[in-house]
Amino acid sequence: AQTVTQSQPEMSVQEAETVTLSCTYDTSESDYYLFWYKQPPSRQMILVIRQEAYKQQNATENRFSVNFQKAAKSFSLKISDSQLGDAAMYFCAYRSAMNYGQNFVFGPGTRLSVLP
């Protein structure tokens, strides 16, 4: 079974600075998808960014980018120019591309604080 680990329960960053949240996963599959979700105090989980394992190029969405290292099974999220609104819980998630019906596996989350 796949597992997702986020080794940083809490992180903090100064406003306008850059922060990197780590995520590692364990799988024997070669084709899968990885996701980062953000859950602000409003509680709704929002998709931040998605990466296809077959793509070597790292995904980027505005100030959010990932460092995807397939061999190391690492999928870190970099937030540039951090804003107060980035404060939230961040969850890393895995989904198999080969096992039809395979559901999402979530990590335990990292709570990010943004300091003014």
Next chain:
Amino acid sequence: ETGVTQTPRHLVMGMTNKKSLKCEQHLGHNAMYWYKQSAKKPLELMFVYNFKEQTENNSVPSRFSPECPNSSHLFLHLHTLQPEDSALYLCASSQGNRANSPLHFGNGTRLTVT
């Protein structure tokens, strides 16, 4: 985003009550999910419905009973709950037959069992 709507937002119930949580999605998805989120625990998948058929029941106690009348609506019927069932219950939807389709979540129902 109002793609997935959950009601009520908050619910307080006694252990002998019966209540239901409702979820509705307007995204044209064919898969719907119930997740339980407790403090300091990973997100727990409870139930999955694909094309209205239940495809996953993650060893959830029978005091939780899901219902999916169509691919846009999902209910979670609650009865004789325990205090440890207090949690945030999240509904989500996706295109179940596309592995790269992300989950779209509702705002959740904060449930307190007294």
